Amino acid sequence: MTRYGAMYGPDITFLGVPPCDLDVPGEWADADVVILGAPFDGGTSHRPGTRFGPSAMRQACYLPHDGSRPALALRTDGLKDLRVYDAGDVECFSGDIERSVRVIEAAVATIAGTGAIPVVLGGDHTIALPDVTGVARAKGFGRVSVVHFDAHADTGNSEFGSLLGHGQPMRRLIESGAARGDRFLQIGLRGYWPGPETLDWMAGQGMRAYEMSEIVSRGLDTCLTEAFEIAVDDCDGVFLSVDVDVVDPGMAPGTGTPEPGGLTSRQLLDAVRRVCLELPVVGVDVVEVSPPYDHAEVTAFLANRVVLEALSAIAFRRGGGTWDPTRPLLDGRRPE
Amino acid sequence: MTRYGAMYGPDITFLGVPPCDLDVPGEWADADVVILGAPFDGGTSHRPGTRFGPSAMRQACYLPHDGSRPALALRTDGLKDLRVYDAGDVECFSGDIERSVRVIEAAVATIAGTGAIPVVLGGDHTIALPDVTGVARAKGFGRVSVVHFDAHADTGNSEFGSLLGHGQPMRRLIESGAARGDRFLQIGLRGYWPGPETLDWMAGQGMRAYEMSEIVSRGLDTCLTEAFEIAVDDCDGVFLSVDVDVVDPGMAPGTGTPEPGGLTSRQLLDAVRRVCLELPVVGVDVVEVSPPYDHAEVTAFLANRVVLEALSAIAFRRGGGTWDPTRPLLDGRRPE
Amino acid sequence: MTRYGAMYGPDITFLGVPPCDLDVPGEWADADVVILGAPFDGGTSHRPGTRFGPSAMRQACYLPHDGSRPALALRTDGLKDLRVYDAGDVECFSGDIERSVRVIEAAVATIAGTGAIPVVLGGDHTIALPDVTGVARAKGFGRVSVVHFDAHADTGNSEFGSLLGHGQPMRRLIESGAARGDRFLQIGLRGYWPGPETLDWMAGQGMRAYEMSEIVSRGLDTCLTEAFEIAVDDCDGVFLSVDVDVVDPGMAPGTGTPEPGGLTSRQLLDAVRRVCLELPVVGVDVVEVSPPYDHAEVTAFLANRVVLEALSAIAFRRGGGTWDPTRPLLDGRRPE
């Protein structure tokens, strides 16, 4: 068997779900979801370390690593109700961004091509380019909208003389046609980047970006509802890209380019839940978790829960029905 | 004198309140509140370290350790308006959970038996079993409701082959009759534990658990008001159990089983204040503060303030009157 | 040239703005803003380390240090639209508080005397005394109101036998007449200090302090609006003093006297923006950032952004017009 496993440290799977080898289709033919590590941090413009993100996200949990996580809120088990496999890491040499992007795209396309949902654990945000492109290869260029949580627009043109990098993936995606600019929804932007020229380019593409001022003044739920309408207009699926730095650095310190003034952890988890409950998600990535800058694993725990929240909600959506957040936890349970 | 003092490090008292020896009743005969350390972490299922919780909570303050803390908001001094003593630590050998539970229960019962309020500094949440049982020995089994802030229900049946542990105390309390299931109010639950079987058991006991989704959608204050009504229905007192992991790990990293998506520190302090202002509190514990995982003592400071907030509000309640949170800080003060 | 530069570490300027030497007026004759470091921590009552605050605030950014920061929200560039210089540090010997206060005051007065806005990077809050006094020397004693974000009132009379220190600057300012007590607006107070005697003194001066309970129950924006009305009543300018400990320690651990239950980072940034958009700010200080207690630079990043938020808003206010927080980020942009 040729399974590569984890690039860094021991070969483990996300909370103990079964492993699979992408090169052995029979191992994962029935997959609903395939988890993939992309331990690449060669594209970051500042603090590196996200190469250890996949390993950290896979194991940041105090419960048994038994491939089961029954969600209290949604009453689904994202790891059991769905058939979830972990394909290990794509071998990403951080010193060769072109090759890394190429091999990630191939792996993601392989997964998406079977109808399974790829969930890619980064790595820096460079990987959104191969992640979304890989899905688009399966679903059709321009047929997948993107819901993008981030402090940064990631629509730069080049950095350090490179068209590839963690500040540029969204521009490359729109330029290539993999994703449509007018189906690109960005939530949580703030701070001092990018500059006017890039913002003009974004406007020209019809992108919709929710800066934190708008989110605070209009309410996150209002913004999400509006964004969701755009996302499903003439698109067949949604790619969810979560940069952990959308959360305030005080609550998610383990990241490379922290921008103060972000969402709370609670807000991000609730928003990810809504995305996956209400939209036809066909791909997910969770990026920019940098363990060397983390403390007591709080950022890794958060990212682990982002993945679980997404899977729990996808499982709920597949099961049908409507979720009522006000329903008490124990309501309707059949006492032993 | 047989006072044991602190198990770990120097023998200090909570912010300098007078020490007392439980074995010398005359030393604390007039106590309104007796603080007790339970430096036990043998019951934790993951990261240990809460044995240093009592020492950390006693000293995490930048003000003089002079046994006085006049609260800005409530205009009471919880350490002065009440007669507060610190009995030191119960000697807890973390390698012997049965003995530790036994001796904690005895110490708490001794305190509660005199009418004083025990405030127990944990330690892991295992200690809720002896803490509430000790109070129930004085007030009557089933006569004390429990208001329980936590990310976790702590109603597991057994772990590592043990009926005792930090995931099981609430089940043991209900099974023994020390506390009634239908007067058990849990606030802040979230995540992926326990599983359906345990939740069914909880439902069967009539427990009321407020998961974070309900809290976010209905509002924390609404949930608290509802819970308070249950708490005082046919019960004579309330035990307040605060697991610091109810707060988001980003704001309270120094704990053993962090679950992202929790309350803010501000929310917890306000909720504890309401409990102690509005309910007849007869016992308190603050648990799961693990200094080895803390940073810059932020979790220890928070737990110290949870204790002070509780004592300030208990003092206010004893003084009578109604508190108006909108009243300006300097309103009605008599200028010098 | 006599420019002193940075006291600790290399001689750098705030994000690369041009340096200037206060002793060479021609270098900064056209300044709108002059940044000044006050690396003094001899006045702190607990954890020191703020002497490294100026250096940390100047460089806590992942973007190029190129003297430009176009703000997404306000669409201004606080470092470019204003003429901003960095005068380096005032040489502050932490072992001599009297001398340090004297030389800071002189430097601030020099800046304010030209009409430029001094932005002072602390240092502990002792420096508010020379900061506000220096501005008052230029604008007139009693002509400048103070908007003060802090967990603490800083109106103590003396500490460790000294009238100077980080717990006493506000009293000294009011006593000297540099600032009027009835134009002193304090936002974010909480906890257990100061005691009744000092609060009575504050009331006697007509100070208005917003404790967190009032802020939570009435809303921060309501409180700010009310405070702003007082601030501009019969005063010619406003000094903005931001103690980073107004933010919850979980989100801003790198400080000396952390008091749980504070604002979120987002709230502070929004509030600072409102102050600088709506009020005639004539001086700013940002204090109590203690890098030794920080983690992953999150507190330093926050303080850096507080400065940028202030400058961005000052630039906006000078440009005229009204800012609409609900306006989408890309709205009205001219596509390339």
Next chain:
Amino acid sequence: MTRYGAMYGPDITFLGVPPCDLDVPGEWADADVVILGAPFDGGTSHRPGTRFGPSAMRQACYLPHDGSRPALALRTDGLKDLRVYDAGDVECFSGDIERSVRVIEAAVATIAGTGAIPVVLGGDHTIALPDVTGVARAKGFGRVSVVHFDAHADTGNSEFGSLLGHGQPMRRLIESGAARGDRFLQIGLRGYWPGPETLDWMAGQGMRAYEMSEIVSRGLDTCLTEAFEIAVDDCDGVFLSVDVDVVDPGMAPGTGTPEPGGLTSRQLLDAVRRVCLELPVVGVDVVEVSPPYDHAEVTAFLANRVVLEALSAIAFRRGGGTWDPTRPLLDGRRPE
């Protein structure tokens, strides 16, 4: 298959050696060495955290986890030249020291009973009791001498009212006859514990303890040579017990009871090599690695290398021949 795996975190093996299930003898019938985790920290008298020691020691390496480690110095591959399996962790509930000691002893005895060498990864030093006893069950009580690297004698009688704990294992071993006092060699003792009464007891047992003063003045190698002679006098095998706190806390901070003035890392590695080259080692434990107190994993890396050094030397000894430390690394190699 009933393999338990790792208690905390993912189920991994020591640097990728094959797993085995002790309950399935056929899986490891040919073993030379069986690695066993004992994640127990309920016996520590101070800082806990060693429950995470096995997991940390298994993975603290930057090389591929491929079950091979060719040693530069000894030119053996301890993981390949020997048949090494990892049996996972013994399920140790830290709150029940009696049960934990019992199950560890059983597991160790099972391994030793086949002639394989158990290498136990602690855990606190409590486990030396079951580790050595387990081996003695196979080799005969009193037939195995003990070479014990430690800052502490671990010969206390009781602590916290318990005969079991990390300060007492060596006394229990001698009392039971599992090990002979006059074949007990302790290296690296220092500091202020135990007191005279215990030292007298030790003398009465004929123990030989090398305090750091003797080691510094006579030389470590001289002391080792002397100790080795005692160890092989009328004994059939040697148990090597390495408490990582024998190394100076500056070089091995991740431990529970640090005592300054210890060996260097280099000295410990060289000494362990000599033990395993020159003596008939029949069992090994490496204990007191506490990851919560470690920094940048330096203590975990050290402990990992202690295990590898031991295995490399055991492999060399089995291969026969004499090792010359002065031989150049590349001497005698056959160029490609």
Next chain:
Amino acid sequence: MTRYGAMYGPDITFLGVPPCDLDVPGEWADADVVILGAPFDGGTSHRPGTRFGPSAMRQACYLPHDGSRPALALRTDGLKDLRVYDAGDVECFSGDIERSVRVIEAAVATIAGTGAIPVVLGGDHTIALPDVTGVARAKGFGRVSVVHFDAHADTGNSEFGSLLGHGQPMRRLIESGAARGDRFLQIGLRGYWPGPETLDWMAGQGMRAYEMSEIVSRGLDTCLTEAFEIAVDDCDGVFLSVDVDVVDPGMAPGTGTPEPGGLTSRQLLDAVRRVCLELPVVGVDVVEVSPPYDHAEVTAFLANRVVLEALSAIAFRRGGGTWDPTRPLLDGRRPE
């Protein structure tokens, strides 16, 4: 009783020795040693934090805080064989170096005046000036030689415009005549400070400084022996001043001005032992322990052991006899 206690945190004594109030002579009339905290860090030129040094040194131990520490090596109990009291902290306002120096000197002189040995816990090295001067007031100016372990000579003339500070105490001592330059022995110097002018001044005073190159090439013991001869030539007593930065920063990170290439912890402990065994020590200080920069308390533990090593050796010297470092630990013990 007017005892001030500890400035920062709870009022504790060094490992539980009895407290005393310097103002109540009867409390400590029989003292052999009085411990005094000098929590002053206003004189440091770089990283502060030593104000927490006294508190850290008093409690950095995993053994019971019971006022007893029987030394394995010397077979004395420095805390029991001597009558040791802890007078608490001198109130040191770090913002006022002149006052702080004055009050420390008075306290030290009070102690030394009775014949007791003051052991001062710093604080930064500024305090060597009042420490040695205080002793000289009792023993006579010029009658006490100084053995000074440090990476730095601390003979600067002024810094930040101040004659007082942690880089200047040794010059002030020699200038005032409190200590003779030609009886000033410095051990462990290295690095790049001070410059030639200061070195010339030192040479002119007849100082003897052992730079690390000399120590490495000649051997530490040789250098010490030579230095000891100078120290006792026409002097009546020796003051031992230990700056923890004499140890390599890798082993003692918690300090303010780390200079790589220092002694090992072991070397420092052995050297301190020799000083106190072989010389008539009349005063001791241990300085420059900065807890904010420490990790896992390793520097605090080391400094605690420096104090204990000194007291153990002083007790041995008083008891008479010769110590043989090669004597086995258990040799000559009377078995139970």
Next chain:
Amino acid sequence: MTRYGAMYGPDITFLGVPPCDLDVPGEWADADVVILGAPFDGGTSHRPGTRFGPSAMRQACYLPHDGSRPALALRTDGLKDLRVYDAGDVECFSGDIERSVRVIEAAVATIAGTGAIPVVLGGDHTIALPDVTGVARAKGFGRVSVVHFDAHADTGNSEFGSLLGHGQPMRRLIESGAARGDRFLQIGLRGYWPGPETLDWMAGQGMRAYEMSEIVSRGLDTCLTEAFEIAVDDCDGVFLSVDVDVVDPGMAPGTGTPEPGGLTSRQLLDAVRRVCLELPVVGVDVVEVSPPYDHAEVTAFLANRVVLEALSAIAFRRGGGTWDPTRPLLDGRRPE
């Protein structure tokens, strides 16, 4: 002026030496030494972060950043007695190793081509390839021997499918002929890498590697003396490459691939001094300092001192004369 400056953070120079722009030869025409940053970490096989190494090494000092460092031991000022410039960083995109290697080589060759000594601050050890090659372009291929301090041989053939990386530079250098295998001296190797095949290759090249066992048994100075003889045999110059991981991880934690059992800091500094005193050094690099894994900057301080030690000794060598390590620090000084 086109000076690029520092890639990460503010544009600073090594301890304040004058900046220069390599593209403006007139700025540094008289240089003896040019410092160059190579903030590249895309070639590391494990923990990244060395991109922040140049910035950390330039500023890790508590003394004024004034471009002067008079060495106590050697009595030279490496920054003043030599003409030293800092050319800033080569723009290294960590995601493109080929380009990064190319541009570093060009910059180094530019410096060496003028006769100045390039001192390159890494970055991971990948950069040794362009560093030595750049010097060889000026001095002649095969005319420069290499003295290489490291835990690792760095002679791998490929890693992650790349011929470039931090484990392969020495092989590439020998293959290209830039450096001769039989003039390659490696000091400090240890651990479990590389495997026999690579060692055979090394032997075939005539390399001389001193593993720690040989160093311990023969003595470091003996090994160095022997190595120096080889280094100057039929070579015109020596390149000194210092990987900070040659030092034990306990003393130098801030690195990517820590291997326990290394040199002490003191040993490394003394060895670097000898290299630069006794050999004709024509180029230097100091690599593998990874600030995210450092604590209290101890590794950065060490690396800073390695640079200073080298420059101090180069200055001494140029001045002529013989250095006597036993000479007292103050010997021969002219008193003021």
